[in-house]
Amino acid sequence: MxxxxxxxxxxxxxxxxxxxxxxxxxxxxxxxxxxxxxxxxxxxxxxRELSWLQFNARVLELAEDPDLFLLERVNFLSIFGSNLDEFFMVRVAGLKRRIAAGMAVPSAAGINPVDQLELLLSQAHELQKRHAQVFRQQVNPALEGQGIRIKKWDALNPEQKAGLRKWFVDQVFPILTPLAVDPAHPFPYISGLSLNLAVIVRNPVSGKELFARIKVPDVLPRLIAVDHPGSRNVPSRDVEFISLEDVIAVHLDNLFPGMEVVENYAFRVTRNEDLEVEEDDAENLLQALEKELLRRRFGPPVRLEVVDDMNPAVKALLVRELNVEEDEVFSLPAPLDLRGLSVIAGIDRPDLHYPKHVAHTSRALNESETSKAADVFAAMRRRDILLHHPYDSFSTSVQAFLEQAAADPQVVAIKQTLYRTSGDSPIVDALIDAAESGKQVLALVEIKARFDEQANIDWARKLEQAGVHVVYGIVGLKTHSKLSLVVRRESKGLRRYCHIGTGNYHPRTARYYEDLGLLTTDEQVGEDVSRLFNQLSGYAPKTTFKRLLxxxxxxxxxxxxxxxxxxxxxxxxxxxxxxxxxxxxxxxxxxxxxxxxxxxxxxxxxxxxxxxxxxxxxxxxxxxxxxxxxxxxxxxxxxxxxxxxxxxxxxxxxxxxxxxxxxxxxxxxxxxxxxxxxxxxxxxxxxxxxxxxxxxxxxxxxxxxxxxxxxxxxxxxxxxxxxxxxxxxxxxxxxxx
Incomplete structure (x- = not known):
């Protein structure tokens, strides 16, 4: 070396x-x-912002590619929708906030903030129209050719309608809450990214028309298998779907008995959901963040999506009550929110997906001919191990490293950063097992990881309850580094075993995120990682490093x-x-x-x-x-x-x-x-x-x-x-x- x-x-x-x-x-x-x-x-x-939109346009190009597996194209349509949602919630919202506060300055590209916002909205309009067209004109017809159909209510047979009516009464109706708008009922709060129905009803006695809003429940699948409503075991062939909002729309008379349902239209609001926590003034970062998460739900609207056949008077009412600008209104063909296509993307049709990928154990960890799990520590003592996920298995390398550390009686300490992890993380379980067995365990949980804040708060508390020392890093800085340090007692003294990676300790995303990682016992790296952990958990502002930047x-x-x-x-x-x-x-x-x-x-x-x-x-x-x-x-x-x-x-x-x-x-x-x-x-x-x-x-x-x-x-x-x-x-x- x-x-x-x-x-x-x-x-x-x-x-x-x-x-x-x-x-x-x-x-x-x-x-x-x-x-x-x-x-x-x-x-x-x-x-920067226009470049981000171009990135999402490249994602859309994959959905447009007729040579790509069909259900992967569906998945890219869903990913595009999720990406654009985040762009509006964070980037567009942040730019609007800075403009309103008078704090916006020209971008590094020299674009005036107001002009930049206009360009972003203009390009976003074009991308969303293209997104809808790709689904309607290319992907949906291709799905129909494979026996996967999204139907409208009128196209169903009597038996199918009867089955869906029963399912609606049993499983959907009890969840729905119609919210009227009149002098006694102010315009309701519309939560961010929720799908809603704007409903116009008429009083048959007075003839007066009134507005009501119904939220499409997000606890139910967006697309319902017509012949198997409520089931998540969707047939792989000759399957028909109907959107949840269509099922609700045809049963609106159940929600407004005695009223005449005149018309209904789908709409969706995107709100500012970026977090602002003044850490210097927060005595308890955990409590401050939880309060800010509550505030996030009520951020100002930054985008209104409506179906393109919406009555202009209804649209004008939404624009006025939600206080959005005309260029923030996106009129699109139904269905709105194509993230819901993830239900179809998950159908078990191997012929319409990428060939199944089975990650293999790294050659450096799998040098023996036996089926016995590799001894990660022994392999690390032989040489540094460079991992490339998902081609190298995460579970038999990084996960095994931490699980073996938790079970090894010679291991005396484990230190770990956690930026994002899964809901059933074996990494967290290993840290808990290690702490419960008497090992010194430190977990640096970054509770400000965007959109994972609540999950990370929950993990932090779970770890603390198990006896893990949980810290939140340095005030004013997010801890994004990917580090594991295991200290093991050996015949010649204590030895440090380290993992430094490019990706999160997230077993689920490790299956489809391309990342690199280094497993090493190098003394300089071990010393550097120890110093960095000490800095993150204590007071060491003048720490120096040899192998790390x-x-x-x-x-x-x-x-x-x-x-x-x-x-x-x-x-x-x-x-x-x-x-x-x-x-x-x-x-x-x-x-x-x-x-x-x-x-x-x-x-x-x-x-x-x-x-x-x-x-x-x-x-x-x-x-x-x-x-x-x-x-x-x-x-x-x-x-x-x-x-x-x-x-x-x-x-x-x-x-x-x-x-x-x-x-x-x-x-x-x-x-x-x-x-x-x-x-x-x-x-x-x-x-x-x-x-x-x-x-x-x-x-x-x-x-x-x-x-x-x-x-x-x-x-x-x-x-x-x-x-x-x-x-x-x-x-x-x-x-x-």
Whole structure:
């Protein structure tokens, strides 16, 4: 192993040890320079929010792909809907709030906030119309061709109608609550993301028309199997569905006896659901967050979706009562909220899904020929283990590591970060088992993980009740790093066993998130991880690290120094190259460093799944920068930073994306790989991603993404995820199962 000194020379600059620290709440947020660095144009950045919408457009392209398995296309339609909901709840809501408060400033791309909001709403309108058209014109007819139909009430036969009537009376009617609007009943509160029916009823005596609202219950499936209402065991073939709102609509007379139901229309509201917790003023962060979660339910509306045949007078009433602007009203064909298609996406039709994937145990953990579970600790003592999920099984590696630690009598302490985890997490169970067996267990639970706040509060309390020491990290910073530390008593003393990853300790998402992880007993890494945990749980603002880069102090500066090192190598006549793989890249200082590298002749490749503010291919600025994006069966989630460094490549993996929140307002950790075979393997993987024969999206200098998935003869290019699945199956000798 090559140990990294505490202060490393990068040719043109030094990384002093003092920079590898976290000063608790005193850190200023990074502010990009007022003047463009290096003489670059002020328009050198693409707009972050528009780039996010383009990412979701790429998701929609997968739903439009007729060569993709049909139920996977349905799933991408559902994912698109969920993504856009979050965009409005957080990004659009945040922009509106800043504009209203007079705090909005032009974006890094130079767009005025009001103009930016107008652009976002305009593009969102186009995307939602396209989303609806893909379902109605392409996917729904294809489903019908496979015997999967979504029916309207009038198209059902008498027996089907009778069955649904009985089900409605028994299972739906008791849940419904009609809310009238009149002088004695004010307009009701409409919860965010709920589907509703706006109902107009007429009093047959007075002839007066009145408005009422009915919430479509979210405790029931959105799509109901016509011949099996209430059952979750849906037939896989020749199955018919009807939407829950349609069933409710035809039974409205049950809810308004003595009134005449005139008309009804579906609508849906999206609200601001971003959290604001003033941690400095909160004596108890847990209680403050719970109070803020309650407030989230009542955030102001940011979008109103209505069916396109809605009576204009009804729409005007909703617009007035909900206080939304006209450009925030989205008129769409029914059905609204295509997230509900997840019911259909889950139908058991292997011929309409990706082939089944069975993750294999990592070769480094499975060196014996026996079926006995691998001894993770013994394997780690032999060498560092680089894991690549979901191709390498999470359950037989990371999960097994923690479960074996909990059961091992020689283990004396376990320290663990938890950002997101599943509702039935064996990770949490292992920590509880360890604490109950007398081990010292520390869990750093990030209760501010967006949209998982309540679940994480529940886990924190469950862990505390079991005797686990639960802490919530550093005030003012989210803890996003993915770290496990196990301390084991051995013949030569205590030994540290560490896992550092790019993804959450979430066994369920580990099946479809692409992530990397390192299992190691390296002394320097163990020392660094121990120091970081001590900093997170106690008071250690001047901690230094040797093998880790830790945000908010040293990730940005350390990576920029690595980029400058490549520039120095290039100027000295040596080969130089930078490869970065992240979920998002918007940080101006990092991007400017990449621009400087490009100007010096360094070849720069950026692989980004989502948001990208880089303008590649601009003469004199970024002609040596290429940007690629990969979307598919698995969500590309790993973060990798690779530098040629002459003939001694430097490769880091870790939790940080290149965004302000990651680099300035979160605790993130990157670890440098020291095993040369791991470095070689990871560089080969990155080069396979970037190969001209691999399918991907290419970004041009104007911010447009173009999909490249066929060669000049129309032959499909290599799908990187399929290639890796098949490659791993061949390596394990298991073949496709």
């Amino acid at each position: 090559v140990n990294q000194p505490q202060s490393r020379s990068f040719g043109t600059s030094e990384v002093p040890a003092a920079r590898a620290t976290i000063d608790r709440i005193e850190l200023p947020e990074f502010v990009p320079p007022a003047q463009p660095a290096g003489g670059f144009s002020g328009e050198r950045f693409l707009d 830790v945000a908010p102090r040293s990730v940005r500066s350390g990576l920029i120094d690595c980029i400058e090192m490549e520039i120095a190598h290039k100027k000295a006549g040596r080969e130089a190259r930078v490869i970065i793989k992240v979920n998002s890249i918007v940080d101006e200082a990092i991007i400017d460093a990449l621009y400087r590298a490009s100007q010096a002749g360094v070849k720069v490749d950026v692989i980004v799944r989502g948001i990208c503010a880089i303008r590649p291919g601009v003469p004199g600025l970024s002609e040596n920068i290429r940007v690629r994006s990969f979307l598919g069966r698995f969500l590309e989630h790993s973060r990798v930073f690779a530098f040629r460094n002459g003939d001694d490549p430097l490769v880091y993996i870790g939790s940080a994306d290149m965004m302000h929140r990651n680099l300035d307002r979160r605790v993130e950790a990157l670890v440098r790989l020291s095993n040369k075979s791991d470095v070689t393997e990871l560089l080969a993987l990155l080069n396979r991603y970037l190969d001209a024969g691999t399918a991907s999206w290419h970004l041009d200098s104007e911010g447009n993404w173009m999909r490249h998935h066929q060669d000049a003869n129309g032959k499909p290019l290599l799908d990187i995820q399929t290639y890796l699945l098949e490659s791993r199956a061949r390596q394990t000798g298991a073949g496709r199962r």
